[in-house]
Amino acid sequence: MENQNMSASIRKPLPPEHFIVHGTSAETRWEALRGHGEITPNELFFVRNHTTTPLIDVDTWRLRLWGTGLRRVTEYGYRDLLAMPSETLTAFIECAGNGRRLFTEQQGQPVHGISWRLGAVGVARWRGVRLATLLERSGLKPEAVAVMATGLDADYIEDGVNHGRVRRPLPLAKAMDDVLVAYEMNGRPLPPDHGFPARLVVPGWVGIASIKWLGDIEVSTEPLSSPWTTRFYRTAAGEPLREVVVKSAFELEWGARLETGRTHVLHGRSWSGHGAVTRVEFSADLGATWHPVSLIGRPSAHGWARWTVSWTPTTRGEHRLLARATDASGAVQPSHTPSDGTGYQFGAVAHHPVTLV
Known part of the structure; x- marks a missing residue:
């Protein structure tokens, strides 16, 4: 469905x-x-x-x-x-x-x-x-x-x-x-x-x-x-889920096609249940290097941080775009989220696929 x-x-x-x-x-x-x-x-x-x-x-x-x-x-x-x-x-x-x-x-x-x-x-x-x-x-x-x-x-x-x-x-x-x-x-x-x-x-x-x-x-x-x-909405240890973990997403179609040799202004949002997002970083090489993005407006405790970053790709083919946020509590998105089979609270850095043409 x-x-x-x-x-x-x-x-x-x-x-x-x-x-x-x-x-x-x-x-x-x-x-x-x-x-x-x-x-x-x-x-x-x-x-x-x-x-x-x-x-x-x-x-x-x-x-x-x-x-x-x-x-x-x-x-x-x-x-x-x-x-x-x-x-x-x-x-x-x-x-x-x-x-x-x-x-x-x-x-x-x-x-x-x-x-x-x-x-x-x-x-x-x-x-x-x-x-x-x-x-x-x-x-x-x-x-x-x-x-x-x-x-x-x-x-x-x-x-x-x-x-x-x-x-x-x-x-x-x-x-x-x-x-x-x-x-x-x-x-x-x-x-x-x-x-x-x-x-x-x-x-x-x-x-x-x-x-x-x-x-x-x-x-x-x-x-x-x-x-x-x-029964539902519990942690692996059996405790009821409470605060949302820190996450980030690009305002971009999943699997988007982008042109090489030109500068793209990418937009995204990050949020957390543990306080305002204070920092967001961008990577186009699977996390080998990270670059700060530009935050839009003031951090919001219960909303999200909007951000932009400029990127000029030079190599055609399949790529992954990464965004990593840090919130006011000091929590940083990890590279991996342990799974207990329920699929709750995925907080790892998402690998957003794009095709460069």
Whole structure:
């Protein structure tokens, strides 16, 4: 199904020049982002669905907060959220499996799951209400330790096992820090594929944490779990995935054809869940030598660093372009990412193929 230009589970158009469809999900082609600035337009933003995008009646929709960690059960309608003090946050959301295909293509390791290259990521300007505000208004207890949001999409069934609706817990410290209950994306109400009428935005963390189509939020005085922490989206050691690793990508068609003997201005983006990207380097000789690129604008803690580099190739044939980023924590993209077969968190320097003619 990978090369289809439409998906029965996704509502928005998926023109093949902009997307690669993977069953119920759709990957943005990096060359489609060229010239679009920091923000990924809604119509180009990747889609990760476990089932089908639901169409929700906003007039009857309610967000219910409940659990042993709250003093009372509270419900909010859409207009209730719009009436509260709002915040705006520019942040990326990225599927934890982004880059999974490169485990096989680049490292020769078999993995399971959606075969994303690097297009399961996008940056948007989100507007909404801080999750901390809703928790406090619902009477958050001092002994609360965990928060779990549940979406309103259909139950997820795999190999005959019904895992229920998509849901995933957050530690209370993260929930109270910078998590947003967003109802707006890039100045417009959330599109259906991106969580209308409300979704979580969990900055820096893997995309599964940013639950779409919010229906309820449980707050507990005991640790919480779900199949999305015990079965899916875990590290090799069994710990739930959290922060996104540092990555880089070129705004260039995979396998692009470029002319020799002329200077090409290459564009790209780098991002990390551990802080702003502070440095990016470029190599056209498989890492034998590295050259700094020119960063565009100021580093962004939750967005990405945009960059350019000039390159004048002289030799025809097959080549690989490499970009290597360093983030504010000091993390540098490695040359190799160990694989446990799940295909999560590929963070190695990607080898972008081009043909010089």
